[in-house]
Amino acid sequence: MIFLQIVFDNVSHVYSSGTTFEQHAIRNINLKIEQGEFIGLIGHTGSGKSTLIQHMNGLIKASSGNIYFNGENINDKNFVMRNLRSKVGLVFQYPEHQLFETTVFKDVSFGPKNLGLDKLEVDIRTYEALKMVGIGEDLFDASPFELSGGQKRRVAIAGILAMRPEVLILDEPTAGLDPLGRDEILNQVSKLQKETGVTVVLVTHSMEDVARYVDRILVMNQGRLVIDQETRKVFARYKELEEIHLAAPQVTYIMNALRDKGFSLKTDATTVEEARDEILKCIKRYM
């Protein structure tokens, strides 16, 4: 049976309602997310991505429409919002700016401690979370401020993981990191998603990253959800993406340029490896 974890039923949000600055941040969003999915959320600046994800953990209340989490309407009087916040973990942009404790271990244990868990449970969760993001024991007592950019960011993500969320939302988790740091974070998240079955929503500007990791892409434009499809199909619509100021990964353009040159090959490769194999298959016919 399919288990629907998050459902948006015709959700809209209006900022500064009733004033001259009234602005629809998201409009009529209908969306179903199953447990364990790995979803990419893309859209240019101001398209409504941030507003959308803040609805998912109740930070922003819908102006109209309903949001269900595990079958319960989150606007119900009896719904416990506190539970939602710990079950849907939201990692903001540049989360390392929110590190504040004197040691890495203390910083990560702040969340579970606030859940009112006993010390042993807090320590276990903290330890687990740090392991999950690949931070070794040698760094547990280090000051978070002595770490590299990529390490800091992983500690910040561990702080959310220690709450054992069912859904992990990451807003631009790789911005400002070097290419290897970027791959390290996303590989860790991907591994975590496979091993624990946590649902992941990845908000990013990098089409190469979504192409490599996610199964399904949501595309936002002017507050509307304009595309909701599996990754491969979304990038086949690269001309539509360009119209809304987005793009496909570079390999999509390579494959289409080859097709236009008369090479007979499939153009739906989304990673370098897939493109390589498809080109080799095709070129052999000419050799």
Add this chain to the structure above:
Amino acid sequence: MDMVKIKDLAFEYIRRDEEGNVESINRAIDGVNLDVKKGDFIAVLGANGSGKSTLAKHINAILYPTEGTVWVSGLKTSDEENIWEIRESAGMVFQNPDNQIIATVVEEDVGFGPENLGVPTEEIWQRVEDSLRAVDMLEYRSHSPNKLSGGQKQRIAIAGIMAMKPQCIVLDEPTAMLDPDGRKDVISTVHKLNQQDNITVILITHHMDEVIDADKVFVMEKGQVVMEGTPREIFSKVDELKRYRLDVPQVTELAYELRKKGLDIPEGILSVEELVQALDKIRG
């Protein structure tokens, strides 16, 4: 004369405890030699913590050498009387657009720099207009900066630098927080200033595709320059770049992978067209 000349530069961040005793020393720059000619477009790549930003701050005289010398337009950055002249000739743009905008109206923000330099009012307005036109933001002159997108804010920051009539602009990861469109606009603006106004550009970035049109690329690792060459030369060395935690554009990587599988494709492919041409030749 070189726009920027860096000779045997070393820089140490020294941490002291409450009594002023040295707790730790971090040698962020360790023996860098580098020349940038006037009108060049230079890119600097390197992992987080490799020393790129520390290097950039030396060009703007925000930091002074622990050892070695930095000259900007022939002026030594370690001489205090040169500081203002150096900051006038080498402007700097940082990563976060929100930290760089101070005024409530775009044109006032752009005019802030020349006003501080004591430029006459008439000329300030002329410079503001010219600078906003140069970054294609003139129509936003009376807007509030906080309603603009990240890419537009960065172009305002660049206009603010341009209004001080610099010879050189140093950009430290100016596109890290931008969406693809914003990134494209900022990079093409910088190229335009380089070509039309002969502004020397030093661009620090983690986005490999922003580097392919540079005249020269420097790669930093642990405070040292470890690679130096044209984008084609640098991107021919895929394995070496990966060792330094870096990457190549997807098309370069694909070409490299196909070459490894025995296809006769030249090294250092930088564009989709080049790869398509190479494969077309193989097909015969």
